[in-house]
Amino acid sequence: MPYGPNIVRAWFDTVFQYAFRGLESERVFLAGRDWTFRFQTRALEYLNPLAKHLPAAARENLEQFVSFFPLVRPRISDHDFCEHQLEENCRAYFNAILESPSFQKIFENVASEAPDAMGREFRSHFGAYTAQTDFMGSLAEYLINNVERLPSYYSTAQLWDRYRDRFLPLAFDPALAHLRTATEQAGCSMLEAVNDLTSLLKEKRSELSLRFDVPYVAELDNVR
Amino acid sequence: MIRDPLQQPIKLVIDTSLLVLILGYKCMLLDKAEPLERVRVLNQIRGRDGGILTQRFDDLWSLFWSAASRTVTQHVIADGLSTLGCGDP
Numbered sequence: 001m002p003y004g005p006n007i008v009r010a011w012f013d014t015v016f017q018y019a020f021r022g023l024e025s026e027r028v029f030l031a032g033r034d035w036t037f038r039f040q041t042r043a044l045e046y047l048n049p050l051a052k053h054l055p056a057a058a059r060e061n062l063e064q065f066v067s068f069f070p071l072v073r074p075r076i077s078d079h080d081f082c083e084h085q086l087e088e089n090c091r092a093y094f095n096a097i098l099e100s101p102s103f104q105k106i107f108e109n110v111a112s113e114a115p116d117a118m119g120r121e122f123r124s125h126f127g128a129y130t131a132q133t134d135f136m137g138s139l140a141e142y143l144i145n146n147v148e149r150l151p152s153y154y155s156t157a158q159l160w161d162r163y164r165d166r167f168l169p170l171a172f173d174p175a176l177a178h179l180r181t182a183t184e185q186a187g188c189s190m191l192e193a194v195n196d197l198t199s200l201l202k203e204k205r206s207e208l209s210l211r212f213d214v215p216y217v218a219e220l221d222n223v224r
Numbered sequence: 225m226i227r228d229p230l231q232q233p234i235k236l237v238i239d240t241s242l243l244v245l246i247l248g249y250k251c252m253l254l255d256k257a258e259p260l261e262r263v264r265v266l267n268q269i270r271g272r273d274g275g276i277l278t279q280r281f282d283d284l285w286s287l288f289w290s291a292a293s294r295t296v297t298q299h300v301i302a303d304g305l306s307t308l309g310c311g312d313p
Contacts, residue, residue, distance in 0.1 A: 021267075022260070025278045045259045046278050052260050127289075151283060153234060153290040 003068060005212045011065050012216060014058035016205050022053025023198045030191040033146040035183070037090040039137030044087045047190065049080040050197070069204055075197045082190035089186045090144055093179040097140040102173050107136055110163045118158060127155040143167055144183065236291040242284065243296060243304040244269055249285050269308075 026047050029036055036046040051059050066073050097103050111122045118125075126135050142150075142160055150157035171180050209216055238246070248269045252262035266281045288294065 018264070025263075028277060046263075048260055052258070055261075055264060151286070153283070153287040155286075155290065 005214050007064075008208045008212045008214045009218060010061055011208070012205065012214065013218070014061045015054060015065055016201060016216075018054045018058065019050060019062075019201060020198065022048075022050070023194050023201075026194050027191065027198070030187055030194060033184070033187060035086060035090050035145055035187055037087075037094065037141060037144045039094065039134075039141045042091050042094065044083065044090065047083050047086065049083060050076050072200060072204065075193070075200050079190070079193040079197045082186065082193040086183070086186040086190050089179070089183040093144055093176070093183050094137075094140055096176055096179050097143060097170065098136060100170065100173060100175055102175075103136075103140070103167070103170055106166050106170070107139065110159075110166060111135075114159060114163070118162065125156050125159040139167060143170060234287070234291040236288065236294045238288075238294060238296045238300065240300050240303040240307060241270075243300055244307050245281065245284060246288050247304065247308065249281060 029046055036044050038045050051062060054062055066076065114122050114125070123130065123135070126138060129135060129138065138156060139160070141147075142156075142164075147160065148164075150160050152158075170176055205216065208214065245266060248266050249262070252265055257265070263278050263281060267276070270276065
């Protein structure tokens with residue numbers, strides 16, 4: 001065997017530890033149908049290709065591991081492909097929302113009503129953002145990420161909690177429904193890929209641990 | 225502007241463990257670190273395992289900035305700087 005306990009220890013500490021943490025984080029977001037899409041970057045903030053969940057210096061260890069376990073590579077590729085698809089779908093859905101006459105009309109009505117109804121300027125709900133495009137982007141982002149109630153310390157919490165039900169029917173707008181469905185399906189696919197990859201990595205970790213007598217966690221001080 | 229009489233201003237009292245996380249978050253923003261890198265560094269700063277949700281760091285940041293007032297004692301500042309390896313104040 002060209003590798004031994006030292007290399008296995010390194011894989012556990014620099015690859016598996018971070019991979020499992022990243023995959024678990026993704027699982028929680030995906031199970032909650034929160035795609036972590038961000039309007040400023042038009043990207044998914046916390047759903048990423050697997051390698052990005054590892055520190056940059058550890059990615060060579062991942063490559064080494066995969067070179068000895070080629071069955072893992074297709075599962076990683078599936079995961080990364082699903083992430084890419086979900087991001088593309090979110091982008092398309094986001095662009096369609098912004099261009100939707102229905103969304104624009106609802107936004108204008110809310111912007112017009114909110115100052116009197118809530119006793120403060122509309123722009124004050126959006127923190128540091130000052131442009132109307134950013135206001136619209138924020139609200140579209142909540143729609144895409146299926147945000148329900150926001151914690152009260154978010155500047156947009158009161159506005160979103162009050163007017164969320166005005167925006168929700170957009171999901172069934174003929175121009176948007178198919179994009180929403182595609183996004184939801186992409187999210188389900190990615191969740192499946194996350195679960196499959198997690199299972200396979202756990203299986204390989206268990207085999208290595210028992211074969212080389214290397215515990216998953218060596219010392220608690222070394223584990224973050 | 226009329227303040228909502230039911231909305232109480234948030235007053236935060238921050239201890240060392242929260243201060244270093246907030247400073248770390250700001251540093252990551254200034255460094256334009258990618259979100260996953262930011263989460264990794266903040267988990268290291270936190271220094272404990274325990275499955276904290278990724279979102280909690282963002283929530284802490286939002287809570288900090290939404291507070292009407294924030295209290296940090298001198299002792300906590302000194303302790304926090306020491307934790308971050310910034311030497312004696």
